[in-house]
Amino acid sequence: MSDALLHAKKVSIRFGGLKALSEFDLEIRKGDLKGLIGPNGAGKTTAFNVLTGVYLPTEGEVFVCGEKVNGRRPHQINRLGLARTFQNIRLFKELTVLDNVRIAVLAERTPLFDRTRVESLKRGPYPGRTVGSVLDALDNYRDWWRALLRTPGFLREEEGIEKRAKELLEVMGLSHRVDELARNLPYGEQRRLEIARALGTRPKVLLLDEPAAGMNTREKADLMVLIRELRSRFELGILVIEHDMKLVMGICEHLTVLDHGETIARGEPAAVRTDPKVVEAYLGEAPAHV
Amino acid sequence: MKSLAPVAIAIAVLALLQVLTASSEYFVYLSLLVGVNVVLAVSLNVINGMTGQFSIGHAGFMAVGAFASALLSQVLNQYRLGFLPEPVEHQLFFFISLVVGGAAAGMCGFIVGLPSLRLRGDYLAIVTLGFGEIILVVVRNTPTFGGALGLSGTPQYTSFFSVWFAVFIVVLFARRLLASPHGRNLVAIREDEVAAEAMGVDTTGYKVRAFVVSSFFAGVAGGLFAHFQSIITPGDSFSFVKSMEIVVMIVAGGLGSTTGAVVAAVVLTLLPEAMRAVFIQIGGGNVALAQSIDQLRKPIFGVLLVVMMLTRPQGIFGTHEAWDLFKRKKGARA
Numbered sequence: 154m155s156d157a158l159l160h161a162k163k164v165s166i167r168f169g170g171l172k173a174l175s176e177f178d179l180e181i182r183k184g185d186l187k188g189l190i191g192p193n194g195a196g197k198t199t200a201f202n203v204l205t206g207v208y209l210p211t212e213g214e215v216f217v218c219g220e221k222v223n224g225r226r227p228h229q230i231n232r233l234g235l236a237r238t239f240q241n242i243r244l245f246k247e248l249t250v251l252d253n254v255r256i257a258v259l260a261e262r263t264p265l266f267d268r269t270r271v272e273s274l275k276r277g278p279y280p281g282r283t284v285g286s287v288l289d290a291l292d293n294y295r296d297w298w299r300a301l302l303r304t305p306g307f308l309r310e311e312e313g314i315e316k317r318a319k320e321l322l323e324v325m326g327l328s329h330r331v332d333e334l335a336r337n338l339p340y341g342e343q344r345r346l347e348i349a350r351a352l353g354t355r356p357k358v359l360l361l362d363e364p365a366a367g368m369n370t371r372e373k374a375d376l377m378v379l380i381r382e383l384r385s386r387f388e389l390g391i392l393v394i395e396h397d398m399k400l401v402m403g404i405c406e407h408l409t410v411l412d413h414g415e416t417i418a419r420g421e422p423a424a425v426r427t428d429p430k431v432v433e434a435y436l437g438e439a440p441a442h443v
Numbered sequence: 444m445k446s447l448a449p450v451a452i453a454i455a456v457l458a459l460l461q462v463l464t465a466s467s468e469y470f471v472y473l474s475l476l477v478g479v480n481v482v483l484a485v486s487l488n489v490i491n492g493m494t495g496q497f498s499i500g501h502a503g504f505m506a507v508g509a510f511a512s513a514l515l516s517q518v519l520n521q522y523r524l525g526f527l528p529e530p531v532e533h534q535l536f537f538f539i540s541l542v543v544g545g546a547a548a549g550m551c552g553f554i555v556g557l558p559s560l561r562l563r564g565d566y567l568a569i570v571t572l573g574f575g576e577i578i579l580v581v582v583r584n585t586p587t588f589g590g591a592l593g594l595s596g597t598p599q600y601t602s603f604f605s606v607w608f609a610v611f612i613v614v615l616f617a618r619r620l621l622a623s624p625h626g627r628n629l630v631a632i633r634e635d636e637v638a639a640e641a642m643g644v645d646t647t648g649y650k651v652r653a654f655v656v657s658s659f660f661a662g663v664a665g666g667l668f669a670h671f672q673s674i675i676t677p678g679d680s681f682s683f684v685k686s687m688e689i690v691v692m693i694v695a696g697g698l699g700s701t702t703g704a705v706v707a708a709v710v711l712t713l714l715p716e717a718m719r720a721v722f723i724q725i726g727g728g729n730v731a732l733a734q735s736i737d738q739l740r741k742p743i744f745g746v747l748l749v750v751m752m753l754t755r756p757q758g759i760f761g762t763h764e765a766w767d768l769f770k771r772k773k774g775a776r777a
């Protein structure tokens with residue numbers, strides 16, 4: 154077993170007759186900053202969806218921190234340390250900027266029972282499984298009581314959550330927006346808020362789906378600098394989907410190029426850029442995108 | 444404990460009101476009806492408003508609570524503890540019956556909530572609707588619950604105080620829930636289920652728990668209702684029509700707004716009563732006329748809803764709360 158935080162092995166997914174992703178391989182380690190590029194419809198977002206558990210791969214395996222996650226639900230995979238943003242921005246629009254991040258910030262709560270033991274019970278054989286579910290339920294319903302009674306422990310937790318959420322907003326340059334509704338933010342800030350929210354879940358690996366889309370040149374350049382900072386500050390492995398070749402060449406140390414679901418090239422940006430297959434794939438596109 | 448201060452204040456105020464209003468039987472009766480509806484509306488709002496699921500079977504949970512607690516109360520009433528003064532003993536039995544009725548409804552909420560793991564929108568609505576009907580059929584065919592004739596002889600324990608204390612608790616709960624991680628996660632599910640799941644929210648677990656807690660309160664409302672009606676029958680008070688009334692209340696008040704649910708429940712419960720009073724006045728005390736006015740309640744609900752949706756689709760309060768106004772000014776947090 155490799156020590157990769159995120160490891161996809163020959164992952165394929167089919168939608169009816171369409172093979173949206175085939176034999177996709179990827180490894181992300183701590184400190185990696187890799188790029189996933191390719192023309193529109195190449196399967197980049199689909200790759201993210203498979204990695205994060207939105208889709209079940211037709212073939213192949215995905216490992217997060219050494220655990221096989223095929224078939225696990227997205228929230229479970231997130232809890233193992235994989236967080237993402239969405240290409241088509243999916244903020245909690247009617248909530249404030251602060252609440253968007255607070256939701257993602259795991260309560261610094263002390264569970265009633267040992268989490269790992271409950272989880273392993275719940276995945277084990279039957280009588281134990283029921284016990285696991287009951288313990289889990291007890292723990293979860295305790296939250297309702299604590300919310301109603303506002304116990305000192307609860308209030309301490311809330312303070313911790315708020316503090317951390319505000320720190321993350323500060324990092325992403327959104328401190329001045331804390332109390333505004335997410336939907337009222339300009340496009341570029343919404344994208345940054347999505348990153349802040351993803352960071353709230355304390356990920357080890359961050360997947361960014363076209364984080365610079367819709368930004369102007371200046372904003373894009375700033376964002377790229379910021380992404381590098383995030384990597385060192387939070388000791389992350391980062392995988393960025395980006396449509397703009399120039400941009401991604403600038404910051405990524407490794408690129409994987411998809412076209413029609415196939416990996417047509419991978420390696421250092423300089424080498425990938427001149428790869429004839431890559432040039433062809435990008436030339437086949439509408440000139441506006443080049 | 445600072446967090447319990449509102450409870451102490453509420454108890455004092457309600458006890459005072461209880462004494463002040465004791466002489467006006469009609470007022471007390473109306474206030475009980477209103478209070479029960481407020482508890483129902485605020486609790487349904489947890490599922491439909493906060494979590495964004497769609498339940499139209501709330502009266503079913505109310506029925507479970509009503510029949511379970513009424514039956515238990517009748518049984519308990521045959522015993523005497525002896526060491527407590529009789530009124531205190533009654534209130535204790537009453538409390539136990541309410542909690543057990545609520546728990547029974549909560550259990551049903553768990554069972555009905557399970558399909559919400561797979562179903563959404565219209566499909567879930569149909570399951571909840573079916574549940575409501577099943578409960579009535581079960582009651583009609585169970586002699587223990589009095590069958591189609593209904594259950595009578597339940598001790599009349601419900602007082603102004605007990606109903607409005609329940610209102611107080613459910614409102615406090617709804618309000619504090621929204622200021623807690625658990626409540627925020629419910630709202631996240633309403634806003635974007637995919638994103639919530641991606642941020643580590645166990646969406647199915649939260650949905651089921653929303654059902655359980657909401658049904659618990661509906662069951663308590665049912666228990667309160669059963670203890671001031673001389674007879675409860677598996678008919679109109681717990682039917683689909685009742686469920687729809689509650690849905691109308693929360694939609695009219697503004698889905699997701701507890702304040703809206705309270706205001707709409709009060710207004711929509713009193714409206715038919717007020718109309719009846721007015722028409723009796725006009726009809727010169729003609730009781731038959733007054734009774735037919737009561738029949739207008741449903742069409743009026745329908746017309747109100749249509750007008751409302753055309754002019755203010757987000758409801759009276761949208762998703763806002765009365766206490767948000769204070770919060771803005773003081774900069775404090777609930």
Ligand SMILES: Nc1ncnc2c1ncn2[C@@H]1O[C@H](COP(=O)(O)OP(=O)(O)O)[C@@H](O)[C@H]1O
Nearest residue numbers: 168171173191192193194195196197198199200
């Ligand atoms: N849920 C789905 N059902 C069917 N086809 C899908 C689904 N999701 C993606 N696809 C298809 O898979 C291909 C890759 O899409 P996508 O991953 O979004 O591309 P991109 O590289 O632009 O992010 C497209 O042809 C798209 O239509």
Ligand SMILES: [Mg+2]
Nearest residue numbers: 197198199240
């Ligand atoms: Mg895409």
